[in-house]
Amino acid sequence: MTFSPLAIITGEDNTIYFIVASSGEIIGTITRANEIAIASDDFIEGFKKNKI
16 A cells, blocks of 8 residues: 555635645545534544545
């Protein structure tokens, strides 16, 4: 298993993109994100389950 650095980029309308830095491939998107959602335990658990 290899790991690549990820970039976390913010976009319009509170959208957050998770991008593989070396290829530019978008591997995850969060729409209508806010500070509360990002810090919540539900978000962290969903992030782990989706293996992003």
